[in-house]
Amino acid sequence: MIADKIKMLRNANNMTQSELARKLNITRSSVNAWEMGISIPSTTFIVELAQLFRVSTDYLLDLPTHNSIDISTLNETEISIVYSLIRYFHQSSGNQK
Structure with missing residues (x-):
């Protein structure tokens, strides 16, 4: 509230x-x-x-929030690493359920 x-x-x-x-x-x-x-x-x-x-x-207002990061200054290799990390964490959290 x-x-x-x-x-x-x-x-x-x-x-x-x-x-x-x-x-x-x-x-x-x-x-x-x-x-x-x-x-x-x-x-x-x-x-x-x-x-x-x-x-x-x-x-x-107690509205749901979504986390985000700005990747606009990253190069293609760095962006690929970020996406790989996100996939890794999603898979890891799915295995713990």
Whole structure:
């Protein structure tokens, strides 16, 4: 739930509700309402929270995420190695089930 994520991230960053509210230019009671699940932040605040806490909006919204890596700077040999490693790990995890 987004309420739990906001509270956890705020606490992990040693921030009070008042400090978070100040950074977002809102009231402390708004932050409290988010954390209590009484209200949810608008899209704008979800983006601001993600940027502030250096997490994705998908994380805040508890959406499934997919890991990815940028291989655009790799040469063909390096790309081949990366794909070989991925196949290896997929096969290894399939054998453990």
